[in-house]
Every structure is written in C-alpha cells, then in structure tokens.
Amino acid sequence: MASKRLTTDGEAEAPASKKAKVDNASLVIFGLGNDGEGRECQRHNAGHCVLRALIARRKAHPSTPVLEVVPDLPGAKGVLKYEVEMAAEADKKPKKDKEAKKKEKKGANTKNGGQAQPIAPIQESTPDQENGKTTATAATATATTTTTTTTEAATEAQAEAEAPPHTTEQGGSAPSKLIRRTCYLLPPQTCVNDSGKGLQKALEVLGLPQTTPFLALVDDVALPVGTLRFKAKGSSGGHNGLKDLEALFTDKYHRLKIGIGGERRIDHVVGNFLEEERQHFERIFAKAVEAVDVWTSLGPENVEKVMSVVNQVGFSKVEATGDEVPDALKVLGGGSS
Numbered sequence: 001m002a003s004k005r006l007t008t009d010g011e012a013e014a015p016a017s018k019k020a021k022v023d024n025a026s027l028v029i030f031g032l033g034n035d036g037e038g039r040e041c042q043r044h045n046a047g048h049c050v051l052r053a054l055i056a057r058r059k060a061h062p063s064t065p066v067l068e069v070v071p072d073l074p075g076a077k078g079v080l081k082y083e084v085e086m087a088a089e090a091d092k093k094p095k096k097d098k099e100a101k102k103k104e105k106k107g108a109n110t111k112n113g114g115q116a117q118p119i120a121p122i123q124e125s126t127p128d129q130e131n132g133k134t135t136a137t138a139a140t141a142t143a144t145t146t147t148t149t150t151t152e153a154a155t156e157a158q159a160e161a162e163a164p165p166h167t168t169e170q171g172g173s174a175p176s177k178l179i180r181r182t183c184y185l186l187p188p189q190t191c192v193n194d195s196g197k198g199l200q201k202a203l204e205v206l207g208l209p210q211t212t213p214f215l216a217l218v219d220d221v222a223l224p225v226g227t228l229r230f231k232a233k234g235s236s237g238g239h240n241g242l243k244d245l246e247a248l249f250t251d252k253y254h255r256l257k258i259g260i261g262g263e264r265r266i267d268h269v270v271g272n273f274l275e276e277e278r279q280h281f282e283r284i285f286a287k288a289v290e291a292v293d294v295w296t297s298l299g300p301e302n303v304e305k306v307m308s309v310v311n312q313v314g315f316s317k318v319e320a321t322g323d324e325v326p327d328a329l330k331v332l333g334g335g336s337s
Contacts, residue, residue: 026182027084027300028203028214029054029292032195032241034270035188041272041332044192046258046281047217051185052331053285054292055080060328070184075201080185084296085178183296184208196244213300215292216245216255221269223259226280226318228288230256230295230310232303238264254300256291256310258284278332282325284318291315 031051032044039045040052058067065082072078184206190198195216203210222237223229233252236242245253262268273281291310298305310316 025179026184026208026212027296028184028186028199028208028212029296030186030195030199030214030216031188032192032216032218033188034192035190035198039270042270043260043262043273044219044269045188046219046260046285047256048188049281049331050217050256050258050285050288050292051187053282053329054289055185056329056331057286057289058082065183067185070206073205075189075198076186076205077189078187079202079206081182082185084181084183086181086297086299179299181296181299193240194244195241196246196248199245200248210249214253215295215300216242216253217288217292218242218255218257219260219269220257221260221262221264223257223261225259225261225277226284226320227259228256228284228291228310228316228318229259230254230291230307230316232307254295254303254306256288256295258288273332279324280318280320282330282332283322285331286325286329287315287318 029051031048033039033046033048034042034044040048055067058064065084067080067082070076070079070081186199186202188195188198189202199214200210203212218239218241220229220237220239232254234255235251236246242255260269294309295303295306298309300306
C-alpha cells in the first residue's frame with residue numbers, strides 16, 4: 001500500500017463539522033538518531049541527546065510535569081509522555097473584521113457632520129533635501145521602527161512562553177478555557193535514514209492520527225557548533241532522516257536543528273562527540289530543551305511566536321564556555337571518537 005503524504009504542522013484542514021478545537025490533542029517530540037546500543041553519543045544522534053536531556057530534567061525536578069512510561073509496543077519502544085496545559089486559541093483577543101476597520105478609518109478622517117478633512121498641501125523640498133537629509137532620516141526612522149517592533153514581538157512571545165499557562169499577564173486567574181495536551185517523547189526506532197517510516201509506524205501503534213503535530217529534533221552539519229535553529233517547514237538540507245520524513249509527511253513539519261558543524265561525511269556524523277567538546281554540547285542540549293518547552297507552551301499553532309523566541313541570537317547561540325551542567329543532567333558519557 002502506498003504511503004500517504006500528510007501535513008503535520010497542526011494546521012491541516014478538517015471537515016467543517018470537525019474544525020472545533022479538541023481539548024485532549026496530542027503532540028510528539030521526536031529525537032532523530034540511530035537506534036541501537038553504543039550509538040547514543042554519535043553526532044547523528046544529537047536530536048536523541050536533546051530528548052534524553054529533556055527526560056533527565058523532568059526526572060530531576062518534581063515540580064515539572066510527571067513523566068509516564070508508555071508500555072513498549074512493536075515500533076514504539078522507550079516512549080514516555082507527560083501532560084501540558086495551554087490557553088485555548090479562542091480565548092485570545094479577537095481581531096477586528098474588515099468592515100469595523102473601514103468604519104474606524106473613515107471616522108478618523110471625518111468631522112463636523114461627516115465632512116472629510118481637507119488634505120494638507122505637500123510642501124515641496126529642494127533637491128538637496130530629497131537626495132540627502134530627507135532620505136537619510138526616513139531610512140533611519142524605518143530601521144529603528146523595524147528593530148523595535150521585532151524586539152518587542154520576540155520579548156512578548158518569550159514572556160508568554162515562560163508565564164504559567166493558567167494565569168493572566170497581571171498574575172490573576174485567567175477565565176479562559178485550558179487545553180490539556182499529551183506530549184509523547186519518541187526516541188529513534190530505526191536507523192536515522194528511515195526516520196519517516198519509524199515515526200509513521202510509532203504513530204500507528206500508539207493510536208495517534210498521522211496528522212498529529214510533531215517536532216523533529218535533528219543534527220545539522222550546516223550549522224556551526226553552538227547554534228540552534230527552529231524552522232516551521234523547509235527542505236531536508238541533504239539530511240537523509242529529514243528526506244524520509246518529507247517523503248511521508250511533506251516538508252510542513254516543525255524541526256529544531258542542533259548545529260554539529262564539520263563536513264557532511266559519514267565518519268563525521270556517525271562519529272562520537274569528542275571529549276573536549278562534550279561540556280559545550282551538554283550546554284547546547286540544555287538550551288535545546290528550553291526551546292522544546294517554548295514549543296509545547298505556546299503550541300504548534302503559534303509557531304511564528306516560537307521562532308521569534310528561539311531564533312533570537314541571545315537564545316540560539318550557546319557559547320563554548322559557561323556553567324557546567326550537573327552530572328545528573330548530562331547525557332554524554334563514556335566512549336570517544
């Protein structure tokens with residue numbers, strides 16, 4: 001039977017009678033890598049390392065959502081899950097419709113019995129003003145406005161991701177309805193090149209729709225070490241695991257890329273992390289866990305906000321020096337290249 005191409009970005013069209021929000025929707029966090037003992041520290045398993053780091057933090061902090069073990073099934077082994085809550089989409093501030101905007105604009109431009117305000121004559125400028133100061137001032141104002149707007153949007157999105165989902169911005173109880181979602185943590189079930197087939201089988205045996213929104217955690221040689229990049233869709237970039245996902249789920253799925261640097265050579269990607277770089281990668285994995293939490297807090301429907309938070313330089317760049325990750329939270333142990 002031929003596999004169907006599916007959209008898994010949380011925005012797939014549904015029949016008119018089923019477009020209402022479903023309270024108990026599920027999410028899948030899929031750590032790509034090669035399944036099998038002894039491969040845990042390979043660079044190609046960076047996505048799986050982030051998943052393991054997330055699990056370690058959940059276990060170490062009782063205040064976080066409780067992890068629940070999912071019984072092993074053929075094609076879905078080592079799966080864990082936990083519950084998250086977020087405000088329902090319908091509780092957001094409603095947007096004004098087009099008619100309301102037109103009336104508001106018309107009212108702003110009229111007065112005294114509905115008479116339109118006269119348009120002020122345009123003051124002519126000298127050639128020097130047109131080619132010099134006026135242009136420079138306009139460019140500066142535009143750049144300043146754009147930078148301020150982008151920064152404010154990212155800050156607002158990050159605050160929303162970090163705030164408890166059951167409270168308002170003022171700290172009071174929110175009257176909005178909460179959506180409870182189950183997050184499934186899926187480790188590699190196959191070799192990395194068959195990631196799409198592995199995910200498809202896992203969704204089937206777990207009883208989840210093939211359209212369940214998922215976040216792929218994946219290594220990327222094109223990104224320097226210490227760099228994270230969140231994308232809502234896009235090409236595989238030559239990564240065979242992403243190629244397989246794209247073949248079965250289209251390119252419209254969310255992915256968090258972990259930069260491993262180097263060249264696209266088999267000995268590099270399947271080689272283990274070097275001893276001298278492991279502390280750096282432990283910090284990278286810890287930061288990637290925060291990115292995953294942003295995605296689960298805001299929800300895949302708000303992927304633009306997620307990207308505005310995660311892709312900021314202050315978030316996505318992890319320096320080689322910094323605080324050491326506690327031993328209990330480390331995921332790279334033993335073995336060297």
